[in-house]
Amino acid sequence: xxxxxxxxxxxxxxxxxxxxxxxxxxxxxxxxxxxxxxxxxxxxxxxxxxxxxxxxxxxxxxxxxxxxxxxxxxxxxxxxxxxxxxxxxxxxxxxxxxxxxxxxxxxxxxxxxxxxxxxxxxxxxxxxxxxxxxxxxxxxxxxxxxxxxxxxxxxxxxxxxxxxxxxxxxxxxxxxxxxxxxxxxxxxxxxxxxxxxxxxxxxxxxxxxxxxxxxxxxxxxxxxxxxxxxxxxxxxxxxxxxxxxxxxxxxxxxxxxxxxxxxxxxxxxxxxxxxxxxxxxxxxxxxxxxxxxxxxxxxxxxxxxxxxxxxxxxxxxxx
Amino acid sequence: xxxxxxxxxxxxxxxxxxxxxxxxxxxxxxxxxxxxxxxxxxxxxxxxxxxxxxxxxxxxxxxxxxxxxxxxxxxxxxxxxxxxxxxxxxxxxxxxxxxxxxxxxxxxxxxxxxxxxxxxxxxxxxxxxxxxxxxxxxxxxxxxxxxxxxxxxxxxxxxxxxxxxxxxxxxxxxxxxxxxxxxxxxxxxxxxxxxxxxxxxxxxxxxxxxxxxxxxxxxxxxxxxxxxxxxxxxxxxxxxxxxxxxxxxxxxxxxxxxxxxxxxxxxxxxxxxxxxxxxxxxxxxxxxxxxxxxxxxxxxxxxxxxxxxxxxxxxxxxxxxxxxxxxxxxxxxxxxxxxxxxxxxxxxxxxxxxxxxxxxxxxxxxxxxxxxxxxxxxxxxxxxxxxxxxxxxxxxxxxxxxxxxxxxxxxxxxxxxxxxxxxxxxxxxxxxxxxxxxxxxxxxxxxxxxxxxxxxxxxxxxx
Numbered sequence: 054x055x056x057x058x059x060x061x062x063x064x065x066x067x068x069x070x071x072x073x074x075x076x077x078x079x080x081x082x083x084x085x086x087x088x089x090x091x092x093x094x095x096x097x098x099x100x101x102x103x104x105x106x107x108x109x110x111x112x113x114x115x116x117x118x119x120x121x122x123x124x125x126x127x128x129x130x131x132x133x134x135x136x137x138x139x140x141x142x143x144x145x146x147x148x149x150x151x152x153x154x155x156x157x158x159x160x161x162x163x164x165x166x167x168x169x170x171x172x173x174x175x176x177x178x179x180x181x182x183x184x185x186x187x188x189x190x191x192x193x194x195x196x197x198x199x200x201x202x203x204x205x206x207x208x209x210x211x212x213x214x215x216x217x218x219x220x221x222x223x224x225x226x227x228x229x230x231x232x233x234x235x236x237x238x239x240x241x242x243x244x245x246x247x248x249x250x251x252x253x254x255x256x257x258x259x260x261x262x263x264x265x266x267x268x269x270x271x272x273x274x275x276x277x278x279x280x281x282x283x284x285x286x287x288x289x290x291x292x293x294x295x296x297x298x299x300x301x302x303x304x305x306x307x308x309x310x311x312x313x314x315x316x317x318x319x320x321x322x323x324x325x326x327x328x329x330x331x332x333x334x335x336x337x338x339x340x341x342x343x344x345x346x347x348x349x350x351x352x353x354x355x356x357x358x359x360x361x362x363x364x365x366x367x368x369x370x371x372x
Numbered sequence: 373x374x375x376x377x378x379x380x381x382x383x384x385x386x387x388x389x390x391x392x393x394x395x396x397x398x399x400x401x402x403x404x405x406x407x408x409x410x411x412x413x414x415x416x417x418x419x420x421x422x423x424x425x426x427x428x429x430x431x432x433x434x435x436x437x438x439x440x441x442x443x444x445x446x447x448x449x450x451x452x453x454x455x456x457x458x459x460x461x462x463x464x465x466x467x468x469x470x471x472x473x474x475x476x477x478x479x480x481x482x483x484x485x486x487x488x489x490x491x492x493x494x495x496x497x498x499x500x501x502x503x504x505x506x507x508x509x510x511x512x513x514x515x516x517x518x519x520x521x522x523x524x525x526x527x528x529x530x531x532x533x534x535x536x537x538x539x540x541x542x543x544x545x546x547x548x549x550x551x552x553x554x555x556x557x558x559x560x561x562x563x564x565x566x567x568x569x570x571x572x573x574x575x576x577x578x579x580x581x582x583x584x585x586x587x588x589x590x591x592x593x594x595x596x597x598x599x600x601x602x603x604x605x606x607x608x609x610x611x612x613x614x615x616x617x618x619x620x621x622x623x624x625x626x627x628x629x630x631x632x633x634x635x636x637x638x639x640x641x642x643x644x645x646x647x648x649x650x651x652x653x654x655x656x657x658x659x660x661x662x663x664x665x666x667x668x669x670x671x672x673x674x675x676x677x678x679x680x681x682x683x684x685x686x687x688x689x690x691x692x693x694x695x696x697x698x699x700x701x702x703x704x705x706x707x708x709x710x711x712x713x714x715x716x717x718x719x720x721x722x723x724x725x726x727x728x729x730x731x732x733x734x735x736x737x738x739x740x741x742x743x744x745x746x747x748x749x750x751x752x753x754x755x756x757x758x759x760x761x762x763x764x765x766x767x768x769x770x771x772x773x774x775x776x777x778x779x780x781x782x783x784x785x786x787x788x789x790x791x792x793x794x795x796x797x798x799x800x801x802x803x804x805x806x807x808x809x810x811x812x813x814x815x816x817x818x819x820x821x822x823x824x825x826x827x828x829x830x831x832x833x834x835x
Contacts, residue, residue, distance in 0.1 A: 109423030141557030
């Protein structure tokens with residue numbers, strides 16, 4: 054017989070039984086061991102995490118990589134041990150923006166600062182709101198948190214960014230031509246001397262223009278001189294392609310830098326974002342639009358100094 | 373207007389009016405959010421940026437619009453089924469004000485960035501306390517009313533009301549981790565499992581049972597037909613709660629949660645189809661032979677559409693919980709479309725219909741049936757369009773990611789859907805505005821356009 058008492062009691066029993074099976078049992082058996090990439094956050098990173106929560110970043114950004122995800126770099130499927138210090142959890146349910154579980158160290162701090170000021174400065178098609186209202190301290194805290202995402206794997210990437218940044222700043226300070234030579238010397242010779250294998254025909258240039266506008270324009274500028282809207286935030290400044298009118302260069306050189314990025318500078322790698330053909334197209338576009346002359350190679354070969362992203366890294370950088 | 377009105381029916385009426393106002397507020401916020409996704413720099417004020425107003429839109433809809441409108445309609449239904457007045461209108465009025473205070477405080481505090489970050493549980497601890505107190509007061513009031521009922525047989529609507537209150541009190545306190553006022557959270561994956569237990573069950577034990585109970589009340593009442601089967605309502609009731617409370621982890625199918633927990637969630641998600649179809653069969657068989665009454669009866673029209681959306685959202689929900697489907701739809705706008713289909717299409721339509729039904733019986737007529745029908749069509753176009761464009765966007769996202777594209781590259785491909793979503797949002801906001809106006813005018817002691825028409829016609833006949 055259904056009375057308020059039987060219904061209330063019955064539902065209460067169901068709620069108690071299911072709470073045991075789907076809440077308390079998993080809580081009691083939850084893994085407490087940290088994963089191999091786990092590390093405790095510092096105070097400033099925890100402050101940044103509070104800002105991340107308060108500003109609702111979880112509404113668009115997830116923090117876990119699934120077994121079925123791919124096209125992630127680095128691709129590491131998240132484990133329960135990654136999250137043991139997270140309270141509240143920030144796994145997220147909506148991926149309008151990229152997953153951030155391995156965001157730390159993918160970009161240097163100056164890229165992050167430009168991005169928070171106006172995400173479209175470095176990502177022209179982004180629909181993320183501006184966070185201009187952050188104070189300098191808040192910006193530092195949030196960047197510190199973002200750079201910690203990924204645990205010890207992020208630390209290794211951050212260390213690599215920090216290792217290369219002073220060298221890149223110094224090269225830029227020596228002048229545009231010295232800077233170009235420095236960058237050239239760090240591209241493997243087989244790439245630095247490789248001509249673009251594809252002709253710069255109308256189709257290639259149209260596609261290259263599309264890619265340039267989607268990805269490159271706000272740093273390197275509409276005329277390729279490195280004076281995009283993001284430039285004031287970045288150190289070293291974005292590269293001025295017109296310098297290559299009087300410097301050695303090749304299609305392969307451009308391809309290599311776009312593909313791999315320049316660790317320590319705001320130049321990210323595009324190996325996940327762009328297919329090979331699109332990178333060759335945008336190389337052709339940059340060459341025709343901003344350099345304008347046939348590729349030249351140095352009369353005396355420049356000695357190879359090791360690729361920036363891949364070698365001469367500080368200790369503990371292996372993922 | 374008296375702040376505490378102890379006249380019969382005032383609690384129900386005021387809950388319904390509050391719900392209608394929150395419907396307008398919450399959808400207006402939603403429209404702003406949809407616009408910001410298309411034009412991210414349109415608002416520079418930090419309190420109104422997308423990530424801060426998204427939880428305002430969600431929580432105001434759940435706790436303002438749906439909760440208050442459904443509670444108002446439920447109070448009316450319970451009183452009729454008990455053949456008694458509400459035990460204490462004064463207590464009911466206090467509950468109504470407390471509930472409104474919680475929703476206002478929630479809106480302001482979320483816009484200032486005070487959030488607990490769990491979806492649907494973003495409200496801070498103080499607001500959680502207000503809502504639990506309001507729930508307790510409501511429970512006490514309704515139980516006292518039930519105790520004094522003149523009709524001894526407990527009709528199925530009342531089962532759902534009592535069940536919803538009992539389960540929601542448990543789910544709300546546990547799910548918000550209310551014994552930890554600082555951040556309302558546990559740690560690690562356990563926190564995620566508890567949070568999704570709460571997030572799914574705030575619908576499963578609160579919004580949905582109240583909506584189902586109102587269907588059981590209004591569909592037989594408006595069609596003048598006895599309920600098709602009381603056995604089916606039993607089959608629809610107990611398994612519903614037994615299965616629903618266990619499905620939360622289907623939000624974490626590819627997260628590092630225990631495999632057995634995911635399996636429980638998946639099995640129960642599919643098993644939920646049993647009570648869903650028991651309910652739907654019962655309602656639609658009650659409507660058999662009465663289909664012709666639907667187009668002209670605004671209450672039946674809203675409620676019938678609600679049951680159709682219930683069919684759609686429930687079957688879709690069971691499918692989305694399957695790992696092979698989830699791999700494409702998870703993290704995408706498809707899930708956003710699913711929640712709109714459930715909360716606006718199913719519960720929203722039933723709440724609006726039941727609100728119109730209660731007000732029509734309280735005041736003899738609705739101020740303007742025509743406006744109510746216009747609202748119905750605006751909301752119908754809005755929600756069907758929403759589902760289509762968000763499913764399209766979700767499908768693009770899911771397949772592009774499966775094809776190895778990065779999130780950023782897919783964004784420009786979603787713009788046509790996001791623009792359409794904002795346009796469709798205008799339909800829903802307009803519908804909500806009509807409802808506020810129509811509800812308000814209905815409760816005012818004034819001559820309605822229909823009255824005027826009748827008076828004019830009888831004057832013409834007389835002359």
